Amino acid sequence: MSTREILTFQFGHYANYVGAHFWNLQELSFDYTGTVKTEVNHDILYREGQTTKGEVTYTPRLLIADLKGSLKTLPESGGLPYESEGQGFSWDAVEKVEEPTPPKNEFLSDIDTEGPSHQEKQYNLEQDVKTWTDYLYPRLHPRSVNIVRDYVHDDTTECFDILHKGKTLWKQDYGETFTDNIRKYVEECDSMQGFQINFDCTDGFAGLALSCVEYLADEYSKSILAYPIIPSYFPDNNPTSQEDRDKSNLKDSIRLVNTALSIQELSEHATLFVPICTGDKGWRKPGSPRKFDYLNYNPELYYHSSALLASAMDTLSQKYRHKSNIYTMSDICADLTGYGRKMAAASLGMPLPINEREYLIDFLNNTTKPIYTCITPSCKIATDKIFQLITVRGVPENYLKAPMKEAKQQMNIPAYRCTNVKEMFELYFQANNFLSATNLTICEKPLEVKTPFPKFFAPELNKYGFVGSEGDPVKVESCPVVAGYHNGNFISDMLEKLHREVSRIKFAKLHKFKQEGFESSEYSDSLDRLAEFKDNYEDDFEL
Known part of the structure; x- marks a missing residue:
């Protein structure tokens, strides 16, 4: 069966925070021993290449856009020696003039030196992370990073804050170079299934991303799945004077207009789009942080909030990356977008709060609230008349139900007839969602939350992310997760x-x-x- 490749795009600073966590989750789940059964076909998102010295590389099929000054320690070349593009050109013959790079934090230094195992070491990444490259584990292909040189990161005098600034930029040399890089990636693919575009929809990167979406829709007859992303916090969110309040209100208005224009344009050119934000409102301010049981995250730290969105994306994408699944991105888009309803909502339940001594049948039977939290702004997911694609990962089959000899009261629950995790969750959603259709994917493996994933888990969780740890708090290494796409009248x-x-x-x-x-x-x-x-x-x- 041929690999159904996907090309991923990241436009904007916060989108790159999300992306850094997403690619870390991929890279740190690789098995280099050949002894671990893998559920995911990594070739869908990754490509194999070769440096000019003949060394094999395996890098994300990825194009990134960010402003000048945002990369810090990551070289624009992506951190790998230049790959041969077939021209027989030697980069060693070129004199390279580069600005001195800032010093690396302890985590990045340990990766470079391959010193003591960074999984066993304690880092203070909450303080060390100043930008998304400060915790990026993988190295990138030389054509992945595309810096916008006309604007400088954190420059308050000439801001890249208007959607149309991005559109103007796309019409210049930047867009030409970017589309050339798209073409090179697409030509390497045998059987491409589509494009995933993650972008900040509140600033100029929205214009770049929307121009790219329109270009892809015109040039390639492939599915386009877009995530317009709203950051969890803006530095101007807490004004202290009237002048600051006025400035903040104006910025809120600009961000709101950018967001509205993004959603309107996506409705014309994207195949499916899913706005996401860890704030409950999204506009004018991000709003109160969404609550997740047994997670203590700080919404003012992009390093924290972006990890939640990346976990949702990774879990949702299992459906079209799973080795045992014949589902493709176009199938998901077709299932969710009937009646011209191209926009869907997303949800995340992390961790799925099952007690380590509890059976799944009891957890689902006793829970009185939804097992997931909506991560689409200003949106409350309905329980009736909806279509949803749900992915559950990391619930072992031996947690299903008690053996018949010990079942006692469980025998009286209709779900006791279920013979596996998938059947039980299907029955749960059938009972809780009236006049609805649920398509369920079950993944055996949990979400692996290895370093540099934030350590924002509550002390009650055990090593595997289940509730009920006794004694000293332990480092959570994985956790069960549920995530979903949802569509229905409630989107209106x-x-x-x-x-x-x-x-x-x-x-x-x-x-x-x-x-x-x-x-x-x-x-x-x-x-x-x-x-x-x-x-x-x-x-x-x-x-």
């Missing part, structure tokens, strides 16, 4: 909130958009099309 409420909020903004006050050539009439048209898209979710339908 989120779109209604977004449309209502963005309609209150007086466009005449947003001078920066006008400076980029975006007219008031275009703005009104975009809002009208957003309202039309919302209508796709209004009509009753039958599954």
Whole structure:
């Protein structure tokens, strides 16, 4: 069976925080001994190559965009020797002029020196991480990193804050180089299944990403799965003076308009898109942090909140990367986007709070609240009349139910007839979701949360992420997780909130958009099309 390759894109600083965790999860799950059974076909997201010296490389099939000054310790070449692209050109013959790189933190230094095992060592990454490259484990292909040189990271005078700045940039040399890199990756693929695009939808990177989505839709007849991402926190979220409040309100308005325009344009060009954020509102401020049982994360640390979104993405992608599954990205898009409903919501339950001495049948029978938390902003996932794709990982079959001799009260529960984890979860969702359809994927392996994954787990968890650890707290190495895509009428409420909020903004006050050539009439048209898209979710339908 041929590998169904996917090309991944990351546009923006926070999207790269999410991406760094995502690729760490992949890389740290590799088995180099050949003794561990792997469930995932890594060739879907990775490519094999060769350096000019003939050394074999295995790197993410990935294109990244970020601003000048954001890479810190990561060289623009991705950290690997240059690969041969077949021109017979020797980079050793070229004099390379590079700025001195900042000193590496202890974790990165240990990776480079292959010193003491970094899995057994304690690091203070909460303090050490200043950017996403400070905890990035894998090395990248030389064409992966594409720096925007016209703007500087953290520059407050000339900000890359308007969607249309990204669109302008795409029409220049940057877009030409970027599309050339896309073409090179696509030409290497035998049987490509599609593109995954993760991007910050609150700033100029939205314009870059949307231009890329439109280009992909025009050039390639492949599925486009997009994640518009809203960061968990903005530095201007806690103003202390009236002047700061006014500035923060203006920035909130700009971010809100960028988000609304992103969703409207994705509804035209993406195959499926899923907005995600660990804040419950997303706009105007990210809002209160979503709560997860047995997790103590700090939403002001991108290093923390991005790990949650990466865990959800990794779990959701199991469906089209699983070796035993014939599902593809286009199947997922087709299943979820009937009636023109291209936008879906996402959820995450991490860890799945099962007691180490508890059977799954008792956990599901006794739980009184949803086993997942919505991670789509301003959205409450309905329980009725929905279509959902759920992935559960890391629940062992021996946790299913008690043997018949010890079953006692379990025998009275209808779920006792279930013979495996998949059947039991199917029955659970069938009982809890009226007039709904659930497609379930079960993965045997849990989510491995090895260093440099944040240590934000509650002390009650044992080594395997189950509840009930006694004595001294232990380092959690893996945990059971559930994640889902959900679609239904409930999405219209989120779109209604977004449309209502963005309609209150007086466009005449947003001078920066006008400076980029975006007219008031275009703005009104975009809002009208957003309202039309919302209508796709209004009509009753039958599954």
